[in-house]
Amino acid sequence: MTREDAADILNRIALLLELKGENPFKIRAYKSGAEVVESYAGDIMQLAADNKLAGIKGIGDALRDKLHEMATTGKLEFFEKRGEAAKISGFGDKTVVKILESIAFRAEHASEFRIDQVYALALDILDTLRAHPAVSRAEVCGSFRRGKETVHDLDFLVSTRKPEQVIADFVALPQIEKVIVQGGTKASVYAPNGVQCDLRAVSSAEFPFALNYFTGSKEHNVVMRQRALDRGLSLNEYGFTPTEAGASLSEAIQEIHDERDIYRALGLDYIEPELRENSGEIEAAAQGRLPALIQLENLRGVFHNHTTASDGRGTLREMAEAARDLGLQYLGIADHSKSSFQANGLNEQRLRAQIAEIRAMNAEFDGHFRLFAGSEVDILKDGSLDFDDDLLAELDYCVASVHNVFNLPEADMTRRIIRAIENPHVTMLGHVTGRLLLQRPAYAVNIPAIIDAAAETGTIIEGEIEAALKKQRAD
Numbered sequence: 175m176t177r178e179d180a181a182d183i184l185n186r187i188a189l190l191l192e193l194k195g196e197n198p199f200k201i202r203a204y205k206s207g208a209e210v211v212e213s214y215a216g217d218i219m220q221l222a223a224d225n226k227l228a229g230i231k232g233i234g235d236a237l238r239d240k241l242h243e244m245a246t247t248g249k250l251e252f253f254e255k256r257g258e259a260a261k262i263s264g265f266g267d268k269t270v271v272k273i274l275e276s277i278a279f280r281a282e283h284a285s286e287f288r289i290d291q292v293y294a295l296a297l298d299i300l301d302t303l304r305a306h307p308a309v310s311r312a313e314v315c316g317s318f319r320r321g322k323e324t325v326h327d328l329d330f331l332v333s334t335r336k337p338e339q340v341i342a343d344f345v346a347l348p349q350i351e352k353v354i355v356q357g358g359t360k361a362s363v364y365a366p367n368g369v370q371c372d373l374r375a376v377s378s379a380e381f382p383f384a385l386n387y388f389t390g391s392k393e394h395n396v397v398m399r400q401r402a403l404d405r406g407l408s409l410n411e412y413g414f415t416p417t418e419a420g421a422s423l424s425e426a427i428q429e430i431h432d433e434r435d436i437y438r439a440l441g442l443d444y445i446e447p448e449l450r451e452n453s454g455e456i457e458a459a460a461q462g463r464l465p466a467l468i469q470l471e472n473l474r475g476v477f478h479n480h481t482t483a484s485d486g487r488g489t490l491r492e493m494a495e496a497a498r499d500l501g502l503q504y505l506g507i508a509d510h511s512k513s514s515f516q517a518n519g520l521n522e523q524r525l526r527a528q529i530a531e532i533r534a535m536n537a538e539f540d541g542h543f544r545l546f547a548g549s550e551v552d553i554l555k556d557g558s559l560d561f562d563d564d565l566l567a568e569l570d571y572c573v574a575s576v577h578n579v580f581n582l583p584e585a586d587m588t589r590r591i592i593r594a595i596e597n598p599h600v601t602m603l604g605h606v607t608g609r610l611l612l613q614r615p616a617y618a619v620n621i622p623a624i625i626d627a628a629a630e631t632g633t634i635i636e637g638e639i640e641a642a643l644k645k646q647r648a649d
């Protein structure tokens with residue numbers, strides 16, 4: 175067996191593990207093992223045959239045994255078994271193509287995480303840093319602080335007079351799986367789920383500037399720096415420095431204690447991190463017309479919810495009580511319709527029974543809380559709906575969504591969705607692009623045309639619009 179064959183097998187194992195959703199460390203071990211096998215300067219297959227791989231970086235114990243087996247027997251039993259499993263599972267050609275596409279999509283997004291997948295970890299580490307006796311201020315920066323849907327890594331920032339001690343304690347945290355680099359004021363580590371966490375330690379005076387710089391976005395920072403230069407100041411992650419033109423400002427810039435002061439010094443209202451994308455926020459801040467962001471207490475209820483009747487995790491009663499306990503004023507129930515059979519969608523009879531159950535339950539809530547009876551109705555291939563109008567008329571509202579035949583040409587998909595929107599019983603359009611974050615790309619659809627149709631018919635569009643429009647612009 176050649177080294178290329180051995181590397182190929184290791185790479186295939188990595189793919190199979192990825193497909194299975196295995197631990198990212200295990201996957202990475204096979205991938206980097208394959209790289210080492212391909213690029214090693216000596217005769218690595220001979221070394222493997224002679225059991226002399228010990229000490230070669232990137233080849234752990236498990237890989238060493240596997241390489242020895244390949245070098246001596248010309249095959250790898252572990253891999254043959256897996257390969258058989260894939261063959262006899264009866265995957266059809268179409269399925270294989272789909273699997274390959276999904277592997278490619280996931281590989282493209284391999285180092286990204288949904289914000290909910292890292293949220294608890296980020297707050298946990300942040301709490302630990304804030305509780306450290308040598309830390310005076312700590313924040314998570316980057317896209318996490320800007321509230322993006324997905325993040326590449328977590329950027330922690332602390333102000334401290336004892337950077338080395340804080341860094342040493344950080345890399346020793348139980349939440350940390352592996353240290354990548356550790357320096358005097360900076361460390362990079364991996365958490366067990368594979369997300370990279372960086373920590374930077376700065377002084378108190380630098381903290382607001384570093385916080386602003388590492389929160390980004392890059393585009394926002396570029397405009398901030400230019401605005402500072404226009405005022406005779408050079409701005410970076412450490413502070414303001416007056417340029418020749420700004421020599422008279424050296425006293426004024428001593429008074430920067432937090433990010434608000436930086437914005438104030440540049441003649442701007444404070445810009446919330448969620449708005450820092452250079453999409454008009456600087457101009458709005460200069461003119462004092464920034465929007466107020468939606469706060470959690472603005473949320474009064476939610477409409478797109480599933481129960482155990484289809485593919486949800488809580489029963490109707492559990493959902494209602496949880497929503498009421500959260501302080502919501504209403505909850506809409508929109509289980510799947512019959513064509514979404516894989517999600518146990520409700521047929522006409524089950525939906526009618528659920529409507530009756532909701533009406534009966536509402537009588538218990540004495541006016542402080544209310545359930546709405548709805549349905550997430552499938553938009554069929556031709557744009558017709560999964561239930562007839564008589565049944566839809568019995569509902570309080572209706573969410574219409576595409577759940578199958580994602581591969582229509584853009585014009586057909588757009589026509590299909592607009593036809594559904596035009597049904598007077600449709601209150602909202604569900605997940606307009608059909609994407610699953612980091613799992614499935616959006617389908618082809620003309621978003622501006624959908625927005626026009628929704629505006630005309632008074633149909634609400636669920637989320638994703640900003641991302642969808644951005645993507646369309648990029649295309």
Ligand SMILES: [Zn+2]
Pocket residue numbers: 550575577604605
């Ligand atoms: Zn749906």
